[in-house]
Each structure stands twice: as C-alpha cells, then as structure tokens.
Amino acid sequence: xxxxxxxxxxxxxxxxxxxxxxxxxxxxxxxxxxxxxxxxxxxxxxxxxxxxxxxxxxxxxxxxxxxxxxxxxxxxxxxxxxxxxxxxxxxxxxxxxxxxxxxxxxxxxxxxxxxxxxxxxxxxxxxxxxxxxxxxxxxxxxxxxxxxxxxxxxxxxxxxxxxxxxxxxxxxxxxxxxxxxxxxxxxxxxxxxxxxxxxxxxxxxxxxxxxxxxxxxxxxxxxxxxxxxxxxxxxxxxxxxxxxxxxxxxxxxxxxxxxxxxxxxxxxxxxxxxxxxxxxxxxxxxxxxxxxxxxxxxxxxxxxxxxxxxxxxxxxxxxxxxxxxxxxxxxxxxxxxx
Amino acid sequence: xxxxxxxxxxxxxxxxxxxxxxxxxxxxxxxxxxxxxxxxxxxxxxxxxxxxxxxxxxxxxxxxxxxxxxxxxxxxxxxxxxxxxxxxxxxxxxxxxxxxxxxxxxxxxxxxxxxxxxxxxxxxxxxxxxxxxxxxxxxxxxxxxxxxxxxxxxxxxxxxxxxxxxxxxxxxxxxxxxxxxxxxxxxxxxxxxxxxxxxxxxxxxxxx
Numbered sequence: 403x404x405x406x407x408x409x410x411x412x413x414x415x416x417x418x419x420x421x422x423x424x425x426x427x428x429x430x431x432x433x434x435x436x437x438x439x440x441x442x443x444x445x446x447x448x449x450x451x452x453x454x455x456x457x458x459x460x461x462x463x464x465x466x467x468x469x470x471x472x473x474x475x476x477x478x479x480x481x482x483x484x485x486x487x488x489x490x491x492x493x494x495x496x497x498x499x500x501x502x503x504x505x506x507x508x509x510x511x512x513x514x515x516x517x518x519x520x521x522x523x524x525x526x527x528x529x530x531x532x533x534x535x536x537x538x539x540x541x542x543x544x545x546x547x548x549x550x551x552x553x554x555x556x557x558x559x560x561x562x563x564x565x566x567x568x569x570x571x572x573x574x575x576x577x578x579x580x581x582x583x584x585x586x587x588x589x590x591x592x593x594x595x596x597x598x599x600x601x602x603x604x605x606x607x608x609x610x611x612x613x614x615x616x617x618x619x620x621x622x623x624x625x626x627x628x629x630x631x632x633x634x635x636x637x638x639x640x641x642x643x644x645x646x647x648x649x650x651x652x653x654x655x656x657x658x659x660x661x662x663x664x665x666x667x668x669x670x671x672x673x674x675x676x677x678x679x680x681x682x683x684x685x686x687x688x689x690x691x692x693x694x695x696x697x698x699x700x701x702x703x704x705x706x707x708x709x710x711x712x713x714x715x716x717x718x719x720x721x722x723x724x725x726x727x728x729x730x731x732x733x734x735x736x737x738x739x740x
Numbered sequence: 741x742x743x744x745x746x747x748x749x750x751x752x753x754x755x756x757x758x759x760x761x762x763x764x765x766x767x768x769x770x771x772x773x774x775x776x777x778x779x780x781x782x783x784x785x786x787x788x789x790x791x792x793x794x795x796x797x798x799x800x801x802x803x804x805x806x807x808x809x810x811x812x813x814x815x816x817x818x819x820x821x822x823x824x825x826x827x828x829x830x831x832x833x834x835x836x837x838x839x840x841x842x843x844x845x846x847x848x849x850x851x852x853x854x855x856x857x858x859x860x861x862x863x864x865x866x867x868x869x870x871x872x873x874x875x876x877x878x879x880x881x882x883x884x885x886x887x888x889x890x891x892x893x894x895x896x897x898x899x900x901x902x903x904x905x906x907x908x909x910x911x912x913x914x915x916x917x918x919x920x921x922x923x924x925x926x927x928x929x930x931x932x933x934x935x936x937x938x939x940x941x942x943x944x945x946x947x948x
Contacts, residue, residue, distance in 0.1 A: 576755070583766055587766065587769045587770065590773045591769065591776070594773055594776040594780060598776060598779065598780055601787055604787050605787050605790065608787060608791060611794055612793060612794055612797060615794065615798060615801055619797050619801050622800055622806050625807045626803070626806040626810070628810045628813070628814075629810040632810070632813035632814060632816070632817040633813050635879060636813065638879035639817075639820040639821065639879050639936070640820060642878055642882070642884075642936055643820070643824075643936060645913040645915060646914075648917045649903060666922055667920075667921060668918070668919065668922075669917075669922060670917070670918040670919070671916065671917045672917075673915055
C-alpha cells in the first residue's frame with residue numbers, strides 16, 4: 403500500500419536523438435502570411451536532407467526552426483525541443499544529448515544555428531561553429547561553455563508541427579472554400595431535386611385524374627358537340643323555313659290603311675318588303691296616308707315611289723317577326739283594304 | 741520526400757490541379773442544377789396546363805345536362821327536318837310538291853292559271869328573278885323547290901289556301917305575293933312559294 407501511494411517516477415520521454423537529425427532555420431520575413439506555409443513547404447522540399455524525411459517545425463514570428471530526420475527513425479520529436487529554452491533571447495550554449503552534444507546559437511528567440519558533435523566540441527570546432535553561425539560580437543566565447551544536461555522535458559518546449567500538419571493548416575482556407583461551394587451547390591441541387599420529385603408526383607397525379615375525368619367527360623363532350631351541331635342545323639333550317647304570314651300581313655294592312663275612300667289597286671309582299679298602289683280620294687294628303695300606315699310601328703320606312711299615274715305608290719319594310727295581333731293595335735283607328 | 745506517383749498523390753500535392761478539378765466539378769454541378777431548374781420550370785408549366793385542363797374537365801363532368809340537351813336537339817332537328825320534302829330523287833320531290841300544291845289549290849276552290857316549279861340546289865344562288873333580297877341560306881344537304889303560281893283572286897279561297905300552306909306538314913313559305921286589283925271581281929294573285937327538300941340519298945321513302 404505504501405509502495406502504491408509513493409509518487410511514480412516521471413516517465414522518460416520518447417525522443418529522436420539529435421544525432422539522427424539535421425537542423426535548419428528558415429527566414430520567412432517578407433513573405434505574405436497566407437503564403438508562409440507554402441513557402442516553408444517549398445523550402446523544406448528543396449532542402450530534403452533525407453530521401454524520406456520527417457520534420458518538426460516550430461514557428462516563431464517570421465522564422466521557422468526545423469529539425470529533419472529519416473522517417474524510419476520514429477514519429478517522436480527531436481530531443482533538442484525537449485530542452486529548456488534559454489532564459490535570454492540571445493544565447494550561445496552546448497546541450498548534452500543522448501549521444502554526443504549539440505551547440506546552439508539563439509538570437510532574438512530564434513535558434514539560428516545548431517551543430518552536433520559525437521563528443522564535446524574541441525576549441526577549434528567551437529570556434530568554427532561560432533564563425534559559421536555568425537555569432538554576435540558580445541556573445542562570442544573563446545572557450546566552450548559547460549554543457550547543459552540531457553533534455554528531459556516531458557513535452558517539447560515549443561509548439562511543434564509536422565509537415566503534414568503544416569499542409570493541413572495551409573489547406574484550411576482551400577477546404578473551407580471547397581466546403582462552402584460544395585454546400586451551396588448541394589443545397590441548390592437538393593432543392594431542385596426535391597422540386598423535380600414533387601413536380602413529377604403532381605404531374606403523375608394530375609395525369610391519372612385527367613384520365614379518370616376523361617372517361618366521364620368524353621361522352622359528355624360528344625353529347626355537347628352533337629347538341630351544338632344539331633342546334634346550328636336546326637337554326638339554319640328554321641331560318642330557311644320561316645317567313646311572314648301573308649294572311650296576317652293583309653289583316654294588319656286592312657287595319658291601318660287610311661279610310662274611307664282608299665282602294666288598294668295592287669299589293670305586293672316580297673320577303674320583308676311591301677309595295678302598295680293605292681287609289682286615294684285626295685293625292686294632296688300623302689302625309690296623312692303615310693302616317694296612318696306607320697302608326698302601328700310594324701310597317702317601317704314608308705316611302706313613295708314612281709308608279710302608275712293617279713295612284714299613290716308606296717313601298718315599306720316589314721317589321722321583325724309577324725305583325726302584331728288585332729288586340730295589340732285595338733287603339734288604332736280601323737281601316738279597310740278593299 | 742516521396743515524389744507523387746499516383747493521381748491521388750498528384751492531386752494532394754498539386755494545388756493547381758485541385759483548383760482545376762474543383763472548378764470542373766463546380767461547373768458540371770452548376771450546369772446540372774441549372775438544367776434541372778429549367779426542366780422543373782417546364783414541368784411546372786406543364787403541370788399548370790394540366791391543372792387548367794383538369795379544372796375544365798371537372799367543370800365539364802358536372803354538366804350532365806348535355807345528354808338531355810343532345811336528346812332534345814335531336815328531337816328539334818328531326819322535327820325541323822320533317823318539315824322538308826324528302827324523296828328519293830329531286831324529280832320525285834318536285835312532282836310530289838306539284839301534286840300537293842294542285843291538291844291544295846283545288847281544295848281551296850281556286851284554279852291555277854300557271855304553276856311552275858324549279859329546283860334550286862345548295863350551291864346554286866337561291867334567287868333567280870328576284871335578286872333584290874337574297875333567300876335565307878339553304879342548309880347543307882338540302883335543296884329548294886320554288887313554285888310560281890298565278891290564279892284568279894278569290895279572297896276567302898286565298899286566305900284558306902294560305903292557312904293550309906301555313907299549317908301543312910311540309911312547310912311552304914310565301915316569299916312573294918302580288919295582288920292585282922284585289923277590290924275587283926277580276927283580281928289576280930301571283931304567289932312565289934319555297935319549300936325545302938332533303939337531298940340525302942339515305943333518307944328515302946314517301947314522306948307525304
């Protein structure tokens with residue numbers, strides 16, 4: 403129980419040995435922020451320190467600190483990132499690694515240069531490293547400093563990304579654009595497909611109903627057409643068979659001819675026209691005779707025309723239909739067509 | 741770094757290829773969506789048209805009275821057709837009409853000085869010697885028999901004849917009547933009558 407409650411020793415972090423790695427600091431100053439990932443990726447592909455490499459990338463400002471190692475060496479982070487960051491932004495130090503030692507030159511918080519030796523560097527190697535790293539004048543060290551202990555941080559001291567994660571981050575905008583476009587197109591297509599299905603259903607339903615209705619209406623349509631045709635034919639026959647009744651016209655004339663002393667010498671009914679040749683007692687009273695004939699309203703447009711001398715020759719139109727009955731014209735003065 | 745050696749790797753590693761593929765897919769999808777939209781618009785018009793037809797058919801389906809109207813129109817038409825003369829040939833119809841007129845004139849106590857009948861077919865002009873006012877249009881399938889009569893004027897007999905013609909089974913229409921000296925004992929009456937005759941060969945038989 404006591405042993406169970408005792409604090410567990412911290413697990414040894416899994417790391418890639420610095421001896422397996424290559425380091426490069428990439429300056430991205432002046433590259434637009436949206437192109438930085440692509441630019442870094444292009445530089446790393448061009449660098450290609452191994453035929454198949456893994457990368458650990460720490461981005462800081464306009465700089466990238468990149469360790470590369472062979473892919474078959476494992477998927478852990480290089481041990482250099484498990485080391486404490488220098489307390490000053492500018493630093494020159496040696497870190498004792500699992501195997502060998504690493505010289506680091508930090509400037510403005512960026513690891514500008516890193517070199518690995520199998521053993522602690524000699525004076526000449528240290529001097530060469532400082533020259534190669536173009537160490538600032540105030541940081542120059544004649545002798546190599548005491549090496550820092552082997553990195554032991556459980557987690558890397560800086561946020562790291564692999565090249566794939568970097569690509570994925572760069573592709574976010576592309577993915578978002580594609581997703582939005584795809585979403586819009588999918589919505590539009592879904593809407594149209596939904597409409598198409600609904601319209602197709604409606605079309606089918608109406609067609610079915612029309613077919614059902616046509617079974618009912620076809621006989622009715624035939625009946626309607628035949629009824630209309632029969633009506634037109636019947637109307638045509640009625641028009642051909644109808645005409646004024648001459649007996650009733652003569653009766654109407656007898657009622658409206660002025661009297662006394664007026665004698666009809668000639669009466670002619672031709673379709674809707676009536677011609678009269680009247681022997682009248684006084685030819686100077688034409689107006690009275692014409693007014694008498696028009697009084698009933700059925701004889702219209704009474705005019706005098708040329709004819710036999712000594713007679714009053716009149717022509718007039720017959721009204722619509724048959725002449726009014728005697729009862730309807732009872733208030734008219736009686737006359738006779740002798 | 742491994743070189744892209746498959747289309748998928750090439751697609752993943754080549755942004756220009758991706759843009760091209762996405763653009764092609766977007767254009768094709770957009771084209772299909774627009775095509776579907778046009779198709780839907782056309783279908784919508786078709787459905788609207790069918791809807792109108794359905795409404796029309798539904799209204800027609802409620803008008804069941806057309807069957808009664810058709811039967812009634814058949815009866816009316818048959819009645820109207822029955823008022824026309826119907827013989828196997830035009831010559832027979834003309835002879836029958838002449839016999840009918842002679843019979844009616846005799847029955848009325850009149851004697852015809854002149855009785856002539858002419859046959860006017862549908863396509864011929866109806867009016868012959870009286871073009872001032874044209875005859876009513878002769879229905880298709882019918883002809884016209886035109887009779888000219890001249891008689892001594894006897895007023896009561898004339899009224900009887902006119903009444904007989906008016907009420908006869910086969911109609912005779914007085915298109916022209918001229919009375920000369922109606923007040924004298926020696927008056928004259930001229931009549932021009934018209935009767936319809938059916939020309940359909942299927943309608944045979946004596947309809948008198």
